[in-house]
Amino acid sequence: MDSLIAAAARALSAGDPLAALKRIALRDDPPALALRGIAMAQLGDLVRARELLASAARAFGPKEPVARARCAVAGAEIALVTRDLGRSLQALNAARAVLEMSGDRRNAAHAGYLQARHLLLIGRLDEAQDVLDEFDADILPPASLVGRELVVAGIAIRRIRTEPAWSALERAKRAAEDVGIAALVAEVEQAVAAFGAPAARLVARDVERLLHLEEVEKLMTADTLIVDACRNVVRTGTKIVSLAARPVLLALIRALAEAWPEDVPRETLLKRAFGVRHADESHRARLRVEMARLRNAIRPLAELSATKRGFVLRPDTACRVVVLAPPIEDDHAQVLALLGDGEAWSSSALALALSVSPRTIQRALRELARDGKVEAFGRGRACRWIASRVPGFPTSLLLPAMGISS
Amino acid sequence: MKHSAADIIREYGPFPDVDDVAGVSFDGSHIWLATGDRLRALDPQSGEISRSLDVAAHAGTAFDGEHLFQIADAVIQKVDPKSGQVLATIPAPGAGGDSGLAWAEGSLWVGQHRGRKIHQVDPGTGKVLRTIESDRFVTGVTWVDGELWHGTWEDSRSDLRRIDPETGDVLERLDMPPGIGVSGLESDGGERFFCGGGSSGKVRAVRRARSGG
Numbered sequence: 324m325d326s327l328i329a330a331a332a333r334a335l336s337a338g339d340p341l342a343a344l345k346r347i348a349l350r351d352d353p354p355a356l357a358l359r360g361i362a363m364a365q366l367g368d369l370v371r372a373r374e375l376l377a378s379a380a381r382a383f384g385p386k387e388p389v390a391r392a393r394c395a396v397a398g399a400e401i402a403l404v405t406r407d408l409g410r411s412l413q414a415l416n417a418a419r420a421v422l423e424m425s426g427d428r429r430n431a432a433h434a435g436y437l438q439a440r441h442l443l444l445i446g447r448l449d450e451a452q453d454v455l456d457e458f459d460a461d462i463l464p465p466a467s468l469v470g471r472e473l474v475v476a477g478i479a480i481r482r483i484r485t486e487p488a489w490s491a492l493e494r495a496k497r498a499a500e501d502v503g504i505a506a507l508v509a510e511v512e513q514a515v516a517a518f519g520a521p522a523a524r525l526v527a528r529d530v531e532r533l534l535h536l537e538e539v540e541k542l543m544t545a546d547t548l549i550v551d552a553c554r555n556v557v558r559t560g561t562k563i564v565s566l567a568a569r570p571v572l573l574a575l576i577r578a579l580a581e582a583w584p585e586d587v588p589r590e591t592l593l594k595r596a597f598g599v600r601h602a603d604e605s606h607r608a609r610l611r612v613e614m615a616r617l618r619n620a621i622r623p624l625a626e627l628s629a630t631k632r633g634f635v636l637r638p639d640t641a642c643r644v645v646v647l648a649p650p651i652e653d654d655h656a657q658v659l660a661l662l663g664d665g666e667a668w669s670s671s672a673l674a675l676a677l678s679v680s681p682r683t684i685q686r687a688l689r690e691l692a693r694d695g696k697v698e699a700f701g702r703g704r705a706c707r708w709i710a711s712r713v714p715g716f717p718t719s720l721l722l723p724a725m726g727i728s729s
Numbered sequence: 730m731k732h733s734a735a736d737i738i739r740e741y742g743p744f745p746d747v748d749d750v751a752g753v754s755f756d757g758s759h760i761w762l763a764t765g766d767r768l769r770a771l772d773p774q775s776g777e778i779s780r781s782l783d784v785a786a787h788a789g790t791a792f793d794g795e796h797l798f799q800i801a802d803a804v805i806q807k808v809d810p811k812s813g814q815v816l817a818t819i820p821a822p823g824a825g826g827d828s829g830l831a832w833a834e835g836s837l838w839v840g841q842h843r844g845r846k847i848h849q850v851d852p853g854t855g856k857v858l859r860t861i862e863s864d865r866f867v868t869g870v871t872w873v874d875g876e877l878w879h880g881t882w883e884d885s886r887s888d889l890r891r892i893d894p895e896t897g898d899v900l901e902r903l904d905m906p907p908g909i910g911v912s913g914l915e916s917d918g919g920e921r922f923f924c925g926g927g928s929s930g931k932v933r934a935v936r937r938a939r940s941g942g
Binding site (some may be wrong): 324327329330333346352354386387388389424427429552567 | 749751765768785786787789800801802803821823824826827828841842843868883884885907908909912927928
């Protein structure tokens with residue numbers, strides 16, 4: 324590294340992009356292009372940053388694979404921030420391998436942390452945890468240590484484990500203050516605020532109130548049958564039945580749980596599950612079929628009994644039944660939960676994160692836009708979506724989480 | 730050309746608060762390290778940092794017997810090692826693309842990193858007296874026993890090489906192990922080279938076999 328590049332790199336890692344640019348703004352050699360790209364990223368001009376990093380990578384060429392891999396990592400970080408999730412994971416894998424082979428453990432660790440962040444965003448919690456476990460936190464540059472702790476907190480939050488989430492957020496806060504970069508401190512504060520917001524609404528026959536994640540966690544250890552309409556599962560303790568792909572069954576058991584220990588009339592069930600006003604004989608036949616399916620699905624946790632006017636839920640071991648609903652009921656609450664991070668998402672990234680088809684997401688976004696809940700900017704491939712101000716929209720329980728049973 | 734693997738005889742560091750060693754120099758008793766915002770003096774026996782000077786230090790360092798010379802941004806600073814005061818500055822020949830500095834025969838020798846050059850510079854005025862071409866990125870320069878050595882570091886490969894100061898031809902090469910880079914090179918006048926280890930924050934001593942003299 325030469326003198327001005329070393330000075331500029333120091334300024335960048337201290338979060339002072341202007342001091343860095345002062346030194347290298349007029350230079351066009353590949354290391355200067357790369358650092359200018361990182362400086363522009365820190366200043367928020369991500370489009371220019373991406374161009375500069377791409378031209379730096381080209382200029383380094385095949386003879387300098389390590390330098391090129393570092394550009395790829397920086398580019399992947401920008402892709403992640405701009406929620407361009409499709410491309411970044413592959414690029415990261417390749418770059419991380421090159422860096423590890425060359426002995427650049429610091430940047431390899433940074434690439435690993437970015438991979439974990441990416442996997443967290445798309446809800447692959449176990450894989451995110453595996454990647455985090457692969458390297459020591461102490462090798463990471465101090466600024467990425469903050470991000471690492473936020474990933475740890477994110478995993479814990481999505482697994483509904485309050486205590487580890489709190490301690491990770493505490494560590495993130497301390498690390499951000501040590502680094503002294505205002506943007507990082509603000510990012511941690513935002514995460515703390517989101518964590519502190521109500522995570523769900525508890526609905527039972529005689530109560531309805533907002534719950535924080537901590538209270539949700541307590542509920543899950545108790546002897547309670549929970550119909551979790553946030554995650555679309557039914558659970559007692561660690562026994563979990565997923566109804567994610569079966570919305571009719573979920574609607575039925577939710578209606579039964581809300582009325583428990585009373586029974587629910589057939590007409591009400593028909594209305595809740597199929598949205599019909601006047602039930603005819605074919606509806607009744609369909610209800611019988613669906614109730615049989617539900618009985619099978621929830622067999623490990625509860626029984627269904629027919630009553631004179633309808634059905635009643637009889638939990639096996641649990642001594643009470645509650646429903647966990649999103650704090651704000653919305654047709655597309657999960658999309659809003661992702662957009663609740665304040666970043667601009669592409670529709671393809673949302674589809675990837677929620678494991679649904681791009682067409683489904685586009686339909687959801689159109690409906691949300693019609694209701695003024697989201698806004699789009701940019702065109703074509705560059706089109707991005709952001710949430711219109713939804714004050715305090717709580718996200719924790721609506722964020723994607725694969726493997727929540729663990 | 731003689732060609733062998735570098736024999737690393739000792740590793741110093743990493744040291745607290747040092748995340749980059751950008752240049753090294755030897756004043757007869759201490760190794761001076763350029764570490765970004767400070768020059769630090771390392772005792773080669775104990776391996777401890779004993780002093781530090783508040784001087785911007787982004788690249789190569791040299792010692793003329795009385796003063797330290799230190800590259801920072803695009804200039805070479807002349808520093809009083811007792812007080813840390815900057816006594817004079819001259820422009821660096823690579824306009825900030827400089828890496829590596831040595832003192833010999835009344836001149837400063839400055840590596841120009843990606844320019845793959847070594848400049849001989851008048852320490853009073855900064856005037857370039859002559860330029861030697863290398864075929865690798867230059868990351869450290871030193872003179873010992875009338876031999877001109879420089880460090881190279883391209884991507885993950887690094888070596889120390891002795892070159893003919895007239896023609897630039899490579900006369901001898903010591904390859905560093907893969908993944909270990911040289912940023913800054915200084916000889917102790919005897920059988921050791923001191924090599925800055927860049928972002929590893931380390932300093933390494935490499936054995937120098939004396940040429941038959």
